[in-house]
Amino acid sequence: MSDSIDTRTPLQLSHLPAQFIGREAEQDALTEAFGVDEDSRLQNYHVYGRRGTGKTHLLQRFLTTFPPTFTTCYVSGVRHDTQYKALERLYQLLTGTSLGTGHHVADIQRKIKDQITLPTVVVVDEVDFLLLNDGDDLLYYLTRLENTAVITVSANRSTLEDAVDDRTYSTFQPQLLTLNDYTTNEARQILADRARKALQPQSLERAALTYITETTQNIAIAVTWLREAAETAENQVTQSLAQEVEVAAYHKYVRTLLHRFTTHHRRLYNTISRLEQVEQPPFTTGTVYREYSERCETAGVASLSERRISDFLTHLELLDLIEATYHRGGSRGKTREIRRVNWNSRPGSEETG
């Protein structure tokens, strides 16, 4: 990497740009709905948008707009995928002390309730992972707290109406906010804005940006890709360089996504990748599992049960890393047909599919 290229903060995924390109309308909608500046109107929201559409940034930014007369909490359903973990996290945010494991859920619920004195906004990001476990009970509890607004965030469900109990939804009743995919134009502006702050003016070829943002509108992928290219570049990020590092960049994106999961999740994903190099997808669950077990054996690691791996496949599906068509029965039995998701939206650039 050359000295003329600065790949620090603006090209990190966690970087919150000063200007939030392309989501002004959604930001205004939330601000207005909550009446942050005037009389506050707490209300529940469900925010939906595919991966890399700025949901997390939108809400983290939104939470910072509240004055100190509010309490705001951000909880990730990936890191806190059970009611207990989410509540423990919430308690930690409210009091600064962590409880550890071993307590009664009802006790923590009571403690949290006692802590809530100011109007409180709780963002539950990646809510789908909670809903795989007992997230329903969490939402039931949260939506029944007084003086509290709940904002759920999902990359998979545009509504939670049929994902939670009626008793939960009846008090939840969220406003719906959908973030559409960025256009290639918006994606290019966002990337250009970050590049401008991180890179020397001449070190980025315009065509490289165009190539990246026409390939993917997922900003998380695009930023990872640009950073990968910048780190590889001698002195300029060109289109051909972007093409060269395309696969490596996507792998890097996958690694960051799977970072918070177990080694078995990563091994499972790698198993499917390798299967695709040998054989035409899709693969049934059994095929994937047998291959996974073999890889475990080769690595000298105990393999998890098929039941467990079935759940992990669902995780990969929620992460939009694989897609599965479900067969509820029939001649081929009850199974899933699994293939990796093709990240690139260029028509006909790979084999037909």
Next chain:
DNA sequence: CGTCCACCGGAAAATAGGGAGG
């Protein structure tokens, strides 16, 4: 109409650990 495929996915149990009170 019965059987079979090839898992799904719910439920319970096994295992390993923590916290509070006596």
Next chain:
DNA sequence: CCTCCCTATTTTCCGGTGGACG
């Protein structure tokens, strides 16, 4: 330290599914 209550992770168990095929 013991007991009894929790949680977390994973395994074991098993009924259920719905087209094809005999």
